[in-house]
Amino acid sequence: MLGYIIRRSLYMIPVVIAISIISFIIIQLPPGDFLTSYISQLSQSGQAIDQAEIAALRARYGLDQPLYKQYITWVSGVLKGDFGYSFSWKRPVADLIWERLALTVVVSGVTMLFTWIVSFPIGVYSATHKYSVVDYILTFVGFIGLATPTFLLALVLMWIAYSQFGMSVGGLFSPEFVDAPWSLAKVVDMLKHLWLPVIVVGLAGTASFIRTLRANLLDELNRPYVVTARAKGLSEGKLLFKYPVRIAMIPFIATVGWSLPGLISGEGVAAIVLNIPTTGPLLLNALLQQDMYLAGAFIMLLSLLTVIGTLISDILLAWIDPRIRYE
Structure with a gap:
């Protein structure tokens, strides 16, 4: 190795x-x-x-x-x-990138955690209770999440937040904190606005992970080794999480290569609609205006993170799946 x-x-x-x-x-x-x-x-x-x-x-x-x-x-x-x-x-260019990088990593990192935390238990439950009423409901919600464009969901949630609750949820800060120096009050204000981009960007990924985990886990639950382990009296909890779930998680691990550049690029369209000062809109603006040094720096950074993420994925896959050997 x-x-x-x-x-x-x-x-x-x-x-x-x-x-x-x-x-x-x-x-x-x-x-x-x-x-x-x-x-x-x-x-x-x-x-x-x-x-x-x-x-x-x-x-x-x-x-x-x-x-x-x-x-x-x-x-x-x-x-x-x-x-x-x-x-x-x-x-x-370096000043522009580092200026927005912290906010981008916060938004994308929280979104990725939200996606994993929500999709994992739902996917496992949906696979172990297939064709139940809850499974049908989760499947329906998952398809809605996959089919709804992020910008449309952002607009709908912004309208609901403003019309029903009187909240201005555009951007990551309230107007009085936009140019204010960092403080505890500014961090709290950012957390109050963070839920919207996390839901908007994370919903499609959550729905996709749920469907993928459910399909892989259903396939693993019908394997002969699962039937044999169950026949030998292994408890369902230990059987489920020690073997089938471990194998079904491979698609999660394999997406690390895409997740790292996603932490930097963010969801460009959603960021533009929500007026979030992340690096996604900055990259789009650089490409439109042929700002070659700014665009080139972004593409280099994303490419490097993709290559590093792919290496990390391969290492984690070899660790989680003993069937994979690179020698």
Whole structure:
């Protein structure tokens, strides 16, 4: 296992390099660049365009250089901790990312815990009481959760909270705490607003996990080893959680590779609707405005977390399922 982990860690280096090259090329594929979009905005607003200023900006940001030189400059800076300069925000990319990263991790982390805590017991109960009234109700609710778009659910819950309870639930803070320094009162205010994005983002994932766990557990409960263990007098609780549930949890473990980048990217559409200052809307804005350094830093970060998450998933799968051997 140790040798496998070392080999996989070494394989990650060329994979991340290849992903960074492809990502940088994709960002550059649309015609023009940030300055082209900037000039177009000035023209639409009727403002005068100073060609000398445009040329100076193009030279300053290296946009007049070949694509491979821009990539080398960017990667060289990343290795030194400098992710470049955001054209649209006129600030260093590192400051923008770290500024929103904490809130994104809090929202996504609580959502992931909510998804696991809710879906696991419901999925187990639904599988062990199949075709019961409760199972049908949970199945119906699960399908509703899978079919409802996150932005629509966000709008409905915001309307209910405002019309029925008089609560303004947009954003993560009340107006008086938006620009206030961090304090215990601001943390409490954030917790009061946190329930809505957690429910909105977590509902679809919860419904999906319930259906997956139920299907896998039903398949495992009919295996010969379960029938044999039950015939030998093993208690139902010990039989259920020591063997079938352990195997049925494999899809949960396998999704760690997707969960880590999800902690950073968040649910972009829901974040925009709910006006949450996370990194998802920032990434979308960077892609729309061709802010190549900001978009490239996000894609690099998400790609690295995906590769790391996949490695963690493989290690956990080998630990939880003795049938998996990497030697």
